[in-house]
Ligand code: ADP
Ligand code: ZN
C-alpha cells in the first residue's frame with residue numbers, strides 16, 4: 444500500500460534573558476553545577492515567583508515574527524508532575540491561554556540532504572512560555588542533577604501536523620532557528636540544549652483524510668538525529684501496517700548508534716497533569732500599546748532581507764542566501780553595499796575573500812578587521828582600475844595583518860596598476876620572445892594561448908599590469924609578427 448507520512452513538531456526554545464523566568468538567578472550556560480540557584484528555583488516553601496518581563500516580551504516578539512495572534516489575555520498554569528528534575532513537583536507553564544496562537548512558518552530552500560524544497564507554509568498552533576527543568580546526567584549507577592537550568596525561560600512552539608517529509612521538518616526547524624537567532628530571542632544552540640525538539644509522526648494510506656496514529660519521539664538533540672529518526676520511524680510504521688499490524692499511540696526514544704527508535708511508554712501510562720491556574724501569578728493583559736511597542740522593536744527578517752538585497756543591490760538569490768545566513772554578516776554587507784557604487788562586487792569580495800580569510804583565522808565576522816569603509820575603498824580601487832584584482836587580494840590580506848587603510852597599503856606597497864601602454868609594452872615583448880610556441884598557437888587561432896601569455900605578463904609585472912591592456916598589446920603584437 445502507498446502511504447503518506449504526517450509530521451508535527453513541538454520545539455522548545457530557551458529564551459535569551461539575563462535572569463531566570465521567575466527569580467533573579469542568572470540564566471547562564473556552563474556555570475559550575477548548582478551555582479545559579481535560589482529558594483524560588485529550588486522550590487522551597489513560601490517563595491513567590493516574579494515573572495521576567497523580557498522573557499514575556501521576547502515570546503510575544505517571537506509570535507509577531509511568525510504571524511501569530513497575540514492573546515489579549517493570558518495566564519500561567521501549574522502543570523503537576525513529579526520527577527527529580529522539577530523541585531517544586533509542578534512546572535509553571537501555560538495551558539489554555541498561551542501568549543501566542545495561530546502562526547505561520549515559511550519553509551523552502553534546501554532539505555537536510557541539500558535537495559531543493561518547494562516553498563510551503565507550515566502552521567504554528569501556539570507558543571507558550573514555561574520554566575525549564577533541571578538537567579540530569581546519568582553515570583552508571585549514579586545520577587547527577589544540575590539545577591542551574593531549572594527555572595530558565597522556555598518557549599514551547601507547537602506546529603500543526605503540516606509536514607509531510609523529514610526534509611520539511613528539517614527546513615521548519617532551520618527556519619525557526621534563523622528567526623529566533625536573528626531577533627536575538629534565543630541562540631538556539633542545540634548542543635547546549637537551547638533548542639530541543641519532540642517529533643510526532645504518523646502515516647496514513649494515501650488519499651485518506653483522517654490522520655493516522657500519532658507516535659511521539661522524544662529527546663532528539665541534533666538536526667541530523669531528528670531527520671534520521673523521522674525517516675526511520677516512517678519506514679517502521681509503514682512496515683507494521685504492511686504486515687497487518689496495528690499502531691498504538693506511544694512515546695518512543697531514539698538510539699542514535701543503532702539508528703532506530705524504541706518504545707518508551709504506551710499511551711496508557713500518559714500523565715494526568717492536573718493543570719490549574721497558577722495562584723501566585725496574575726493573568727497578563729497585553730494591550731495594543733504593549734504589542735505595538737514590541738512590534739516596533741522587531742528586526743527585518745532574513746527572508747525580507749534577501750528580497751531587499753536582490754532588489755536593491757542586484758545580487759543573486761544564492762549570494763543573498765549566503766549573506767543573510769548570519770545577522771552580523773548581513774549587517775556587514777548591508778553597511779558596505781549601501782555606501783558603495785558597486786554593491787555586487789562588494790558581495791563578491793565578501794563571499795569569496797573576506798569569508799575565506801576569517802574562516803582561515805577561525806574569526807567571527809564581527810571581529811573582522813576589514814571594516815565596511817575598507818571594503819568600499821578596496822572595491823572602488825579595483826573597479827576604477829587603479830589596482831588589479833590580485834593586488835586587491837593582497838591589500839585585503841594586509842588589512843588583516845596591519846588594520847591599515849587600503850589607500851595606505853596601496854601606496855606603501857606600490858600596487859598602483861600600470862595602465863600605461865608604453866610601460867606594459869616591454870613586458871609584452873619579453874613574454875612573446877620567451878614563449879614563441881604559445882605565441883604561435885595564438886596566431887594560429889588558439890584563443891586559450893592568450894590567457895597563458897597574459898598570465899606571464901602579470902608575473903613579469905609583479906601583478907601590476909592592467910590585464911586588459913596586456914591582452915590588447917599581446918594580441919596586436921602577435922598578429923603583426925611575421
Ligand atoms: P498531545 O495532546 O498528545 O500533545 P497534540 O494534539 O497537542 O497532541 O499535538 C502535539 C503535536 O503532535 C503537534 O505538533 C501536532 O501537530 C502533532 N500531531 C498531532 N496529531 C498528529 C498526527 N496524527 N500525526 C503527526 N503529528 C501529529
Ligand atoms: Zn533562582
Ligand code: MG
Pocket residue numbers: none
Ligand atoms: Mg500537546
